[in-house]
Amino acid sequence: MWLFGALIAFASILALVLLRKRFNYWRKNGVPSTSPWTILGDLWPTFVKGRIVPFVYNDIYKAFPNEKLVGIYDLINPNLIVRDPELVGTIMIKDFRHFQDRVTIKKRRNRLEYHLVVLCGEQWKSMRTKIVPTFSANKLKSMIPMMEYCAQILDSHLREKTLTGESFDVKEVSSRFTLDVIGCCMFGLHFNSLNDPNSEYRNIGKMMINVRGIQGILQLLRLVFPKLLEYFNISELPAPLLPFFTKLLKQSEELRKHESTKRNDMMQLLLDIRDQEELDNAPDEGGISFNDNVILSNVFLFYLAGFETTAGTISFCLYELALNPDVQSKLRQEVRAVLQANSAELTYKTLKQLPYLEMVISETLRKYPPGTFTNRICTEAYKLPGSSFTLEPGTRLTLPIYSIHHDEKFYPNPKKFDPERFTPENIESRPPFTYLPFGDGPRMCIASRFAQIEMKLILTRLLSKYEFTTSPKTEIPIQWQSRRFQMIPKNGIHLQVKRLEENE
């Protein structure tokens, strides 16, 4: 018995010594750093108390107010939080070739993991070049009627809902709307999740967002310790996803076989690239060939990246407008004037004539950035400017979008919702790289213009006809789902919605 006890004591001391050695990495290299005690590293508040990851990073960001960089540990992985906007710009743009990749699984990818977010090096470059035309101005223009179609369904849905006079969850309604927009613009399919909330299409979305228990822990591990999942060949994705997206791809492809004219959606572009490559019979050396796995992965990615980001922003925006009625009425005046001047038609051009709406959306994305942080891996040894320290290849860096957006230095009183922060003069007065909702540089969000058009269009339509106010069910402040990377309201966003007369 005593031998067993001695062994346990010895193993514990050894583990502690190894951990201390590991947690000395940054200090040894002269980088200001934290000094965690357990194997959970700096992420212990997430695993133990459920605190969401961007808030944990923000606590550390605020604890080192005078530093450009802070060394931390995601579990036992050293990670650098980049606090200095100039350095953020250097990493994202100027010295991008040293920081091309994100933290990801590289070898044992599952069939849904051949997409832009996770691909590295030449494979990423080749795919980005092929997919960029999907979001050209012309393609976006042709998607506006599809967005309008979904906006009309949303309008009828809201009209019915407002008849009862009860408040409801605008987050849920926004998610169903943005899912339908992705369905139309991406796959060319009309899902009508707004009127069929229990459809498989909507349920898959819920499954991907409301991750609980072991799946949630696996998703956290995916980001902070991808090698562990890679080594044990574990997928953090719920099992029904692969068959669902395979079916979706088949359905969308089948539909096209019977049509005489070519569709103008994103799926068509992916299929065209695949068909052209097959015709040319020229494999993309070093790059990536558009086989069915690659198409499937991108279908999955556009679904995943495309609905919660925009749905969250739309509902946070409505929430802030309900809390700030003066901003809401000023915005209503602007959108009604533009609709009136353009016979109620919204085009690519008219959507650019809404400066106050742009300011309101920018402030929403500042306060609630859907991508709360992004990361890069150092791919070639890099000597940090102004320091004697050289980053080794494989070092991970976090670009803390939420923290920069909530830094008093750049945004005084950061909790206040104030669209005036985004007048041209105020934008000009801030240092570059202090506003990063879509990231920046060659790896920035590929669909930022698509997302902005969609959000502007639906907010214009909604605000011209509806008034949003708080109700006893509105949670102030919003509570967040625990152990997440993003800010996801735990209990939805309940608002009172009233249909207005034209002159009201």
Ligand code: HEM
């Ligand atoms: C409000 C809406 C959105 C926000 C705020 C947002 C934000 C972001 C951010 C912060 C990144 C990381 C950028 C970086 O690392 O520098 C990103 C990447 C990406 N986003 Fe978005 N996104 C939005 C909507 C969308 C939509 C609608 C789609 C697709 C339909 C999309 C597709 C992507 C893709 C493919 C990438 C990876 C790009 C690459 O690595 O080359 N996003 N997004």
